[in-house]
Amino acid sequence: MLKPRPLEPGDSIGIVAPAGPLWDEAYLLRGIERLQSWGFRVVLNRPLQAGEGYLAGSDEERLAELEAMFASPEIKALICLRGGYGSLRLLPHLHYALIRSHPKIFVGYSDITALHLAIVQEAGLVVFHGPMIYPELGGHLTSYTKTSLLSMLTGSPGSFTVRPLPGKALAVSPGRARGRLIGGNLSLLVSTLGTPFEIDTRGAILFWEEVDEPAYRVDRMLTQLRLAGKLSAAAGIAVGECIGCGDLEELLRDRLAPLGIPCLYGLPCGHGTDIATLPLGVYATLDADQGYLRIEEPPWAQA
Structure with missing residues (x-):
């Protein structure tokens, strides 16, 4: 299995929305502030506050965003905006060779499970089942959740x-x-x-x-x-x-x-x-x- 490199202070985290939209911008803003307070830069490559009904954009937009974040040398990790629905629609079109050649930390859960399974099996990359912008990073984040996530992002031994x-x-x-x-x-x-x-x-x-x-x-x-x-x-x-x-x-x-x-x-x-x-x-x-x-x-x- 391919493994991503852990993050260092000042590294950039890309926020991606491969599934559902986020209707309350306050969660996004608080999530960005929280990641920045931990010493990371945060990158968005499109507006994430709305979407097309139950999707955070068209399949083409969501796919392009995800692949661009994996391909960008600036981005060292990807954290998903939220779950909902939509990840399954991307699986036949995702460029797994690109992901394999740019292994990065990829965090999410719920609907993101579809992407996790495909990336593990098709790209051979270790992924991370963990909190997202909504509802955790932009809302109530417990000490337990924070400690576990940070240990996995930064390579700190402990929560094994x-x-x-x-x-x-x-x-x-x-x-x-x-x-x-x-x-x-x-x-x-x-x-x-x-x-x-x-x-x-x-x-x-x-x-x-x-x-x-x-x-x-x-x-x-x-x-x-x-x-x-x-x-x-x-x-x-x-x-x-x-x-x-x-x-x-x-x-x-x-x-x-x-x-x-x-x-x-x-x-x-x-x-x-x-x-x-x-x-x-x-x-x-x-x-x-x-x-x-x-x-x-x-x-x-x-x-």
């Missing part, structure tokens, strides 16, 4: 083991497994099935999270992944927070425990308040008995 927050851990099925960490938002993982960008879970630690989906829809998506052979192919399953999805314990035990692979639920990754930034594409160990996900290799290029 992620544990569920107090009272939220559930060992769905016991055991310990090692594999490449892949995944993201459950809805987006399922959306890749049957496409050229279908998620490859073979031997992987499969991570997923969800938001505002009732239990029966979570069941349906997990069942689809199971029928497609994606769950049984994984070495282990790491589940983040599922905000607004109700009590999933019985569902998870029913759908995941029979697989006979380690499964841990409750990691602070996803749409919650405290968010651990996860590097995707690197080797990780999942220990459901001890309750942790440990990143086993540096996600950055060595100097």
Whole structure:
């Protein structure tokens, strides 16, 4: 796997909007100010306050912006504006060879999962599942979220083991497994099935999270992944927070425990308040008995 270089003080971060638009400019302004306060320069290459309905511009505009940010020698990292919808539409047109030749930190989550999967599998580049301008960087950013993100941006060792927050851990099925960490938002993982960008879970630690989906829809998506052979192919399953999805314990035990692979639920990754930034594409160990996900290799290029 290709790995990006960590950031240094004064480096430029490009804000990209490959998915939905942002209607409240205050989030963008606060996000820019926050990144600047950490010692980084911030670059935009088009207005990001509005878009075309549920998209932050046409497919051509969003694609051109993303590729320009990867190609620019000035930009050292890309952070997404927000999720929403739209990333999936870009996958057939994205210039993966360009990304491969300009490896950079690429941060986002939710709808950005589609891009993460494609970039990991098609470009072979490690990416980062972490906070975006909306709602975190331009809104309420907890100390936990900030510390985890900065450690991943700057290459600071420390946040390599992620544990569920107090009272939220559930060992769905016991055991310990090692594999490449892949995944993201459950809805987006399922959306890749049957496409050229279908998620490859073979031997992987499969991570997923969800938001505002009732239990029966979570069941349906997990069942689809199971029928497609994606769950049984994984070495282990790491589940983040599922905000607004109700009590999933019985569902998870029913759908995941029979697989006979380690499964841990409750990691602070996803749409919650405290968010651990996860590097995707690197080797990780999942220990459901001890309750942790440990990143086993540096996600950055060595100097």
